[in-house]
Amino acid sequence: MGYNMLGDNYICSADEDAFGFLGASRMIAETCLSVGDLPFVVGVLGEWGCGKSSLMALCRQCLAEKGQVSVWFNPWKYERREELWAALLLELLNGLKSFCGVESSKKKSDWDRLFRETSWFLFKRSVSVGSGGLIETGDIEHLRNAVGKQT
Numbered sequence: 001m002g003y004n005m006l007g008d009n010y011i012c013s014a015d016e017d018a019f020g021f022l023g024a025s026r027m028i029a030e031t032c033l034s035v036g037d038l039p040f041v042v043g044v045l046g047e048w049g050c051g052k053s054s055l056m057a058l059c060r061q062c063l064a065e066k067g068q069v070s071v072w073f074n075p076w077k078y079e080r081r082e083e084l085w086a087a088l089l090l091e092l093l094n095g096l097k098s099f100c101g102v103e104s105s106k107k108k109s110d111w112d113r114l115f116r117e118t119s120w121f122l123f124k125r126s127v128s129v130g131s132g133g134l135i136e137t138g139d140i141e142h143l144r145n146a147v148g149k150q151t
Contacts, residue, residue: 010051010053010054010056010057011054011057011058012057012061013061014058014061016054017054017058019051019054019055021051021054021055021058022058024055025055025058025059025061025062026062028042028055028059028062029059029062029063029066029068030062032059032063032068033063033066033068044056056072057072060072069095069098069099070095071091071092071094071095072091073087073088073091075088082125082126082129086122086125086126089118089122090115090118090119090122093114093115093118097111120144123140124137124140124141125137127140128140
């Protein structure tokens with residue numbers, strides 16, 4: 001009797017679809033495209049190793065075939081809630097940056113400013129949370145202004 005062993009890595013294309021998820025992935029992608037501007041959430045639940053990431057990768061491929069942009073985010077890499085939100089925000093910005101392109105210097109300048117301001121916001125929030133609220137975001141802003149005046 002032979003066994004077919006599958007790896008632990010999620011698949012990236014329909015050619016690797018050993019679970020037969022392509023039909024479900026197409027249905028999910030079509031549903032996502034048909035809801036319009038309504039708030040919409042897709043939950044993929046299941047045991048470890050049952051193919052959740054593979055299903056989502058196929059959904060992403062189906063969306064890309066329709067000209068849609070998606071952002072892949074792995075929340076399991078982050079231990080704290082604040083780290084998770086900061087990483088998600090930066091990943092969304094990176095996805096938007098890739099989608100919009102930054103060929104012109106005006107666009108690049110705008111994106112650089114957006115990333116700087118977002119990073120500054122996340123830094124202030126992290127210091128505030130990390131200090132248990134002893135250092136507030138306003139205190140950090142006052143320090144930034146004071147240092148800016150001295151240089």
